[in-house]
Amino acid sequence: MSQEIVLEFWEDGQVNLEGKGFKGQACFKEMQFLKDALGVETSFTKKQEFYQAEVKRDGKVEAR
Amino acid sequence: MSHYSEVQIELIDEGFLVAALSRLGFKGKVEVHREAQPLYGYQGDVRAQKANVIIRRQHVGQAANDLGFERQPDGRYRVWVSDYDRKYNKYDDAWLGRLKQAYGVEKAKAEAKKRGYRVSEQKQEDGRIRLVLRR
Numbered sequence: 246m247s248q249e250i251v252l253e254f255w256e257d258g259q260v261n262l263e264g265k266g267f268k269g270q271a272c273f274k275e276m277q278f279l280k281d282a283l284g285v286e287t288s289f290t291k292k293q294e295f296y297q298a299e300v301k302r303d304g305k306v307e308a309r
Numbered sequence: 310m311s312h313y314s315e316v317q318i319e320l321i322d323e324g325f326l327v328a329a330l331s332r333l334g335f336k337g338k339v340e341v342h343r344e345a346q347p348l349y350g351y352q353g354d355v356r357a358q359k360a361n362v363i364i365r366r367q368h369v370g371q372a373a374n375d376l377g378f379e380r381q382p383d384g385r386y387r388v389w390v391s392d393y394d395r396k397y398n399k400y401d402d403a404w405l406g407r408l409k410q411a412y413g414v415e416k417a418k419a420e421a422k423k424r425g426y427r428v429s430e431q432k433q434e435d436g437r438i439r440l441v442l443r444r
Contacts, residue, residue, distance in 0.1 A: 250426075250442040252417055254318075258409030260417075262314045276314065282420045283413050284319035 250276060259287075318409040320386040322416060326362055326378060329411035333404075338368040348375040348389060358389045370398035407436075414438050 248266040255261075260283060264272035280286050320326055323341060330339050340346075345359035351372045360377025369376050374391040381387055394400045417440055418428050426442040433439060 247443065250421075252413075252440040252442070254410045254413050254417075254438040254440070255406075256403070256410055256436040257406040258318045258413075260316050260318060260410075260413050262316065278420060278424065279417055280314060280316055282416050283316045284321075285317050286314055287317050288313075288315040290313040 248275075250279070252279070318413040320378065320388075320409065320412055321384050322412075323362065323380075325412050325416040325419070326386065328415040329408050330362075330364065332411040332415065333408060335364055335368060339364055345379055348377045350374045350391075351393075360389055362386070369394060369400070373398055376400060410438060414440065 248264075251263045251265065253261045253263075262276055262279060264276050267275060327339050327341060331337075340363040342361050342363070345361050346363060348356045348358045348360055348363065349366060350356050351366055351374050356374070358377060358379070360375075360379045362378040364376045366373045366375050373394050375389075376394065377389040378386040379389060388405060390400045390405075414430065418430070421428050421440075421442045424444075426444045429441045429443075431439045431441075
Protein backbone atom coordinates (compact mmCIF):
# COMPACT_ATOMS: atom_id res chain seq x y z
CA MET A 246 0.00 0.00 0.00
CA SER A 247 1.37 3.42 -0.91
CA GLN A 248 2.01 5.92 1.84
CA GLU A 249 0.16 9.19 2.01
CA ILE A 250 -0.64 11.93 4.49
CA VAL A 251 -4.01 13.66 4.34
CA LEU A 252 -4.49 17.09 5.91
CA GLU A 253 -7.90 18.70 6.36
CA PHE A 254 -7.69 22.42 7.08
CA TRP A 255 -10.81 23.82 8.72
CA GLU A 256 -11.93 27.41 8.50
CA ASP A 257 -11.46 27.88 12.25
CA GLY A 258 -7.68 27.44 12.01
CA GLN A 259 -7.61 23.79 13.00
CA VAL A 260 -6.09 21.02 10.94
CA ASN A 261 -6.54 17.26 11.10
CA LEU A 262 -3.72 15.03 9.92
CA GLU A 263 -4.06 11.40 9.01
CA GLY A 264 -1.32 9.02 7.92
CA LYS A 265 -2.22 6.15 5.61
CA GLY A 266 -0.17 3.13 4.64
CA PHE A 267 2.40 3.43 7.42
CA LYS A 268 3.21 0.67 9.88
CA GLY A 269 4.06 1.19 13.50
CA GLN A 270 5.62 4.46 14.59
CA ALA A 271 6.86 5.31 11.09
CA CYS A 272 3.72 7.38 10.66
CA PHE A 273 4.32 9.27 13.89
CA LYS A 274 7.89 10.07 12.85
CA GLU A 275 6.97 11.01 9.30
CA MET A 276 4.18 13.41 10.28
CA GLN A 277 6.20 15.20 12.94
CA PHE A 278 7.63 17.76 10.50
CA LEU A 279 4.11 18.91 9.66
CA LYS A 280 3.10 19.26 13.29
CA ASP A 281 6.27 21.22 14.03
CA ALA A 282 5.60 23.50 11.04
CA LEU A 283 1.95 24.19 11.75
CA GLY A 284 1.47 24.76 15.46
CA VAL A 285 0.38 22.98 18.60
CA GLU A 286 -0.97 19.44 18.66
CA THR A 287 -4.25 19.37 20.55
CA SER A 288 -5.17 15.71 20.20
CA PHE A 289 -3.64 12.44 19.09
CA THR A 290 -5.38 9.14 18.34
CA LYS A 291 -3.57 5.90 17.58
CA LYS A 292 -5.11 3.55 15.08
CA GLN A 293 -4.76 -0.22 15.11
CA GLU A 294 -1.85 -0.18 12.67
CA PHE A 295 0.18 1.90 15.10
CA TYR A 296 0.74 -1.27 17.12
CA GLN A 297 1.69 -3.39 14.13
CA ALA A 298 5.25 -4.40 13.43
CA GLU A 299 7.37 -2.09 11.31
CA VAL A 300 9.13 -3.95 8.49
CA LYS A 301 12.50 -2.39 7.82
CA ARG A 302 14.26 -2.32 4.47
CA ASP A 303 16.83 -4.92 5.51
CA GLY A 304 14.07 -7.41 6.22
CA LYS A 305 14.35 -7.33 10.00
CA VAL A 306 11.17 -6.92 11.98
CA GLU A 307 11.05 -4.57 14.90
CA ALA A 308 8.47 -5.47 17.56
CA ARG A 309 6.22 -2.65 18.79
CA MET B 310 -2.58 3.70 8.61
CA SER B 311 -1.52 4.49 12.08
CA HIS B 312 -2.64 7.69 13.72
CA TYR B 313 -4.66 10.87 13.64
CA SER B 314 -3.54 14.23 14.98
CA GLU B 315 -5.30 17.51 15.48
CA VAL B 316 -3.21 20.69 15.43
CA GLN B 317 -4.13 24.30 16.18
CA ILE B 318 -2.35 26.50 13.63
CA GLU B 319 -0.13 29.30 14.91
CA LEU B 320 1.03 32.31 12.90
CA ILE B 321 4.82 32.35 13.22
CA ASP B 322 6.47 32.57 9.80
CA GLU B 323 6.39 36.00 8.15
CA GLY B 324 6.64 34.71 4.56
CA PHE B 325 3.71 32.34 4.95
CA LEU B 326 1.68 34.99 6.76
CA VAL B 327 2.13 37.26 3.73
CA ALA B 328 1.26 34.35 1.41
CA ALA B 329 -1.88 33.65 3.44
CA LEU B 330 -2.95 37.31 3.28
CA SER B 331 -2.39 37.25 -0.47
CA ARG B 332 -4.57 34.18 -0.69
CA LEU B 333 -7.33 36.09 1.10
CA GLY B 334 -7.23 38.91 -1.44
CA PHE B 335 -4.40 41.19 -0.30
CA LYS B 336 -1.83 40.26 -2.93
CA GLY B 337 0.56 43.17 -3.41
CA LYS B 338 -1.09 45.13 -0.58
CA VAL B 339 0.92 43.85 2.39
CA GLU B 340 3.71 45.91 4.00
CA VAL B 341 6.49 44.04 5.79
CA HIS B 342 8.82 45.81 8.26
CA ARG B 343 11.78 44.53 10.24
CA GLU B 344 10.98 47.11 12.94
CA ALA B 345 7.34 47.44 13.95
CA GLN B 346 5.70 50.55 12.48
CA PRO B 347 2.74 52.57 13.77
CA LEU B 348 -0.79 51.77 12.70
CA TYR B 349 -3.13 54.54 11.55
CA GLY B 350 -6.81 55.06 12.18
CA TYR B 351 -9.49 55.86 9.63
CA GLN B 352 -8.87 59.62 9.95
CA GLY B 353 -5.13 59.27 9.48
CA ASP B 354 -4.49 59.47 13.20
CA VAL B 355 -1.54 57.54 14.64
CA ARG B 356 -2.59 54.71 16.91
CA ALA B 357 -0.68 53.37 19.89
CA GLN B 358 -0.35 49.95 18.26
CA LYS B 359 2.56 48.97 16.01
CA ALA B 360 3.01 46.06 13.65
CA ASN B 361 5.57 44.35 11.42
CA VAL B 362 3.10 43.14 8.83
CA ILE B 363 0.53 45.76 7.87
CA ILE B 364 -2.43 46.18 5.56
CA ARG B 365 -3.19 49.88 5.27
CA ARG B 366 -6.71 51.06 5.86
CA GLN B 367 -7.49 51.93 2.21
CA HIS B 368 -7.24 48.20 1.41
CA VAL B 369 -9.22 47.03 4.43
CA GLY B 370 -12.63 48.56 3.77
CA GLN B 371 -14.85 51.57 4.16
CA ALA B 372 -13.90 53.88 7.05
CA ALA B 373 -11.41 51.22 8.10
CA ASN B 374 -8.32 51.34 10.26
CA ASP B 375 -4.97 49.73 9.53
CA LEU B 376 -4.80 46.01 10.20
CA GLY B 377 -1.54 44.76 11.68
CA PHE B 378 0.44 41.76 12.87
CA GLU B 379 3.04 42.48 15.51
CA ARG B 380 5.85 39.98 16.09
CA GLN B 381 6.14 39.01 19.74
CA PRO B 382 9.35 38.04 21.57
CA ASP B 383 8.35 34.35 21.35
CA GLY B 384 8.05 34.61 17.53
CA ARG B 385 4.26 34.48 17.35
CA TYR B 386 2.25 37.31 15.83
CA ARG B 387 -0.27 39.39 17.73
CA VAL B 388 -3.13 40.52 15.51
CA TRP B 389 -4.34 44.12 15.70
CA VAL B 390 -7.84 44.63 14.32
CA SER B 391 -10.04 47.49 15.46
CA ASP B 392 -13.44 46.80 17.01
CA TYR B 393 -15.01 48.68 14.09
CA ASP B 394 -13.35 46.46 11.48
CA ARG B 395 -14.26 43.33 13.41
CA LYS B 396 -17.88 44.36 13.45
CA TYR B 397 -18.46 46.22 10.17
CA ASN B 398 -15.72 44.98 7.86
CA LYS B 399 -15.92 41.36 9.03
CA TYR B 400 -12.29 40.98 10.10
CA ASP B 401 -13.56 38.89 12.97
CA ASP B 402 -12.62 35.55 14.50
CA ALA B 403 -14.05 33.75 11.47
CA TRP B 404 -11.74 35.76 9.18
CA LEU B 405 -8.80 35.04 11.47
CA GLY B 406 -9.65 31.34 11.26
CA ARG B 407 -9.61 31.49 7.46
CA LEU B 408 -6.28 33.33 7.62
CA LYS B 409 -4.83 30.53 9.76
CA GLN B 410 -6.29 28.01 7.33
CA ALA B 411 -4.58 29.73 4.38
CA TYR B 412 -1.32 30.02 6.35
CA GLY B 413 -1.41 26.34 7.21
CA VAL B 414 -2.08 25.27 3.63
CA GLU B 415 0.76 27.39 2.25
CA LYS B 416 3.22 26.26 4.89
CA ALA B 417 2.32 22.57 4.73
CA LYS B 418 2.61 22.58 0.92
CA ALA B 419 6.05 24.18 1.06
CA GLU B 420 7.37 21.87 3.80
CA ALA B 421 6.01 18.76 2.07
CA LYS B 422 7.56 19.70 -1.29
CA LYS B 423 10.92 20.23 0.45
CA ARG B 424 10.67 16.62 1.63
CA GLY B 425 9.91 15.26 -1.80
CA TYR B 426 6.15 14.83 -1.54
CA ARG B 427 3.78 15.41 -4.40
CA VAL B 428 0.96 17.60 -3.16
CA SER B 429 -2.61 17.89 -4.38
CA GLU B 430 -5.03 20.50 -3.04
CA GLN B 431 -8.81 20.40 -3.10
CA LYS B 432 -11.34 22.88 -1.75
CA GLN B 433 -14.38 21.22 -0.15
CA GLU B 434 -17.93 22.58 -0.30
CA ASP B 435 -17.99 23.19 3.45
CA GLY B 436 -14.91 25.43 3.28
CA ARG B 437 -12.35 22.82 4.30
CA ILE B 438 -9.17 22.58 2.25
CA ARG B 439 -7.79 19.09 1.79
CA LEU B 440 -4.15 18.39 1.00
CA VAL B 441 -2.99 14.93 0.02
CA LEU B 442 0.76 14.27 0.21
CA ARG B 443 2.20 11.29 -1.64
CA ARG B 444 5.61 9.94 -2.47
